[in-house]
Amino acid sequence: MTGAALRIFDTPPAGAFDAIFRALDESSRATIGDARPRLLAIPIHNADGSIAGGLWSHTLFGWLHIEMMVVPEALRFRGIGSALLAAAEAEARHRGCLGAIVDTFSFQAAPFYRKMGFDQYAVLEDCPHGHQRLFFKKRFDH
Numbered sequence: 385m386t387g388a389a390l391r392i393f394d395t396p397p398a399g400a401f402d403a404i405f406r407a408l409d410e411s412s413r414a415t416i417g418d419a420r421p422r423l424l425a426i427p428i429h430n431a432d433g434s435i436a437g438g439l440w441s442h443t444l445f446g447w448l449h450i451e452m453m454v455v456p457e458a459l460r461f462r463g464i465g466s467a468l469l470a471a472a473e474a475e476a477r478h479r480g481c482l483g484a485i486v487d488t489f490s491f492q493a494a495p496f497y498r499k500m501g502f503d504q505y506a507v508l509e510d511c512p513h514g515h516q517r518l519f520f521k522k523r524f525d526h
Contacts, residue, residue, distance in 0.1 A: 419444065424475055426468055428456065439468045448476035450486035453493070465493075469500055473524065483523040490516040 393400070409419045427438035437454040450472070455465045473484060486502065488494055489512070498504070502520035511517040 416445065421449075422479065424448065424472055424479075426471055428459070428464065428468075439472050441472055443476055443479050443481055446480060446482045448472060448481050448484035450484060453486075465496060466500065477524055481524065483521060483525075485519070485521045487517055487519045490518060494518050494520075 405419075412419070421442040421444040424441045424443055425439065427435045430436045436456045437459075439450065440452040441448055441450045443449070450469075453465065453468060455468070476484060484502070486497060488497060494504070497520045500522070502522040504518055504520050506519040508517040508519075
């Protein structure tokens with residue numbers, strides 16, 4: 385940095401994410417290879433074709449990273465969440481992944497992930513305030 389002041393952005397300049405990602409990737413490429421996340425998305429559609437929920441994830445470094453998963457309230461407890469997760473895991477295995485990671489809040493889907501064979505490995509207290517952010521992993525070879 386050449387004396388320029390650090391600025392904080394809610395809406396960064398176009399290309400900022402890509403530039404920071406490239407810099408990070410270049411700094412670690414010799415050790416771990418290229419960071420090439422590959423999207424894995426499974427939407428749930430309403431009768432009118434609009435998206436009502438689903439699973440949004442990516443595979444990277446041999447792991448499935450589940451970022452969001454939601455089954456609409458009216459469709460819960462019908463096996464749809466299990467089917468979404470099974471489909472994502474099958475594709476992740478096909479891509480050569482070792483396992484899956486996900487985080488959720490204490491008021492959300494922790495029992496579901498435990499039922500699906502995930503093990504909790506970390507907790508962040510008061511995130512959001514008064515609750516916990518729970519981190520889970522699942523090895524496919526276990």
